[in-house]
């Protein structure tokens with residue numbers, strides 16, 4: 116399958132800072148691609164280069180077959196973006212904001228009005244249609260931004276932290292709309308700090324740290340890749356005088372106690388669980404609950420962003 | 430940026446420029462800086478200049494028209510881009526599939542229309558309240574429209590530097606506009622000005638518009654009419670080209 120976005124050695128420097136350093140990845144049509152990384156990792160800079168807002172210092176990318184440096188207008192014709200710190204036009208009405216974006220993308224009148232009405236309904240701001248955007252709360256403005264992006268009928272949408280600062284309801288609504296459109300074939304490039312969001316929505320994620328890609332894979336594969344971060348969680352119904360012995364069980368790398376609940380990190384969770392049960396039996400401790408966990412995406416994220424930071428730049 | 434030459438793409442970019450124009454009219458025509466620098470300034474300058482001096486109406490009216498045009502047409506441009514940067518609407522605008530040329534063409538049209546419409550006011554006042562006669566209406570219209578085009582483009586050019594606050598651009602634009610006002614034969618016809626001012630006049634596009642407007646009101650022209658027409662178009666093209674280069678170069682600054 117031909118990628119929707121091919122990124123080749125994309126680099127951007129600001130003075131002496133390498134904000135994005137020879138980043139390369141592909142995004143396939145119809146997938147939700149997550150882009151994760153700590154503050155200042157270079158996520159927004161990457162999105163800005165891909166959407167033509169800033170020029171790369173080096174490297175390039177190809178979007179739907181059009182090189183962003185050689186054919187910027189053609190490459191931008193296929194995309195829509197909800198930038199991180201952008202705002203809608205506060206002195207235009209909700210409707211005028213949406214129409215402006217549709218006009219700039221050359222969407223014919225009939226199509227844009229129909230589509231806009233449908234999106235306003237889906238995003239629950241149909242009754243605000245004639246209000247100035249100034250009247251909207253932050254969350255509603257963000258919905259309007261999404262609306263104005265989607266009305267352009269994009270093949271690819273870039274969302275830079277679309278749900279940061281939104282309440283649970285709004286965030287869920289945005290995710291739902293994006294997921295629905297993704298089912299109909301929309302390719303999504305999603306930047307986020309929310310690991311649950313990334314884990315739930317993304318087919319693949321890239322983890323970027325200090326301008327470099329640290330890992331790219333499906334969330335499952337990434338979790339499997341750091342099998343040493345699997346863990347057994349065990350809870351006892353009473354205090355243990357000899358809890359330190361848990362750490363000496365074969366196969367346990369690390370133990371984290373919290374009240375009567377213990378997290379034991381291991382790459383052989385089955386054996387460790389059996390061992391814990393045997394030990395408790397022997398000592399006469401009563402187990403209230405025991406469970407085996409794969410590492411979460413958050414564990415993966417911390418693993419990759421910490422090692423890289425400790426190891427310095429490569 | 431690649432120049433896409435096919436007709437369909439020109440047509441589309443033209444529509445985009447119109448969409449930008451519509452947005453600018455809705456957003457910026459009534460913003461306080463536009464009203465202050467575009468309307469109060471010329472009125473104030475006019476009063477300051479006229480106060481207590483016996484000047485013939487046929488000298489005052491063309492000067493008034495040219496000055497109004499100068500301030501109004503160049504008032505919109507310096508506001509748009511800095512304001513968009515400040516309000517954080519600029520990033521989304523330049524991420525849309527619209528060339529910087531079309532965006533700026535829309536901005537130029539905004540100033541052109543604003544200036545042309547408002548310069549009708551001093552023309553009407555002159556015709557109704559004084560005994561001045563318009564001797565050549567076509568020349569007056571050409572002077573106003575080409576002048577407005579030129580000054581609007583200058584306004585757009587002044588908007589290109591990446592300023593952290595729109596007021597810095599306002600300052601810059603007045604630093605450019607006010608000195609040029611005094612070497613362009615508005616208050617005193619160029620032929621009566623000191624030699625240094627006559628040397629400076631050719632670099633000010635306002636001089637050429639003033640010549641056209643004064644000629645339309647029956648005055649002797651300091652520059653030939655053809656030269657003035659040519660220079661207005663020439664300056665506008667240079668300003669526009671430089672605007673495109675600067676806006677493109679500085680588009681990501683001060684986002």
Ligand SMILES: Nc1ncnc2c1ncn2[C@@H]1O[C@H](COP(=O)(O)OP(=O)(O)OP(=O)(O)O)[C@@H](O)[C@H]1O
Pocket residue numbers: 129132133134152153154155156157158159160161199681
């Ligand atoms: N316009 C700019 N001028 C100078 N440095 C910049 C500019 N934009 C970004 N940087 C620097 O580039 C690096 C990457 O910034 P970027 O905004 O891409 O990070 P991010 O991953 O989006 O972070 P966050 O999660 O905080 O949004 C940072 O060190 C930042 O200071």
Ligand SMILES: [Mg+2]
Pocket residue numbers: 158159160199275
């Ligand atoms: Mg960011």
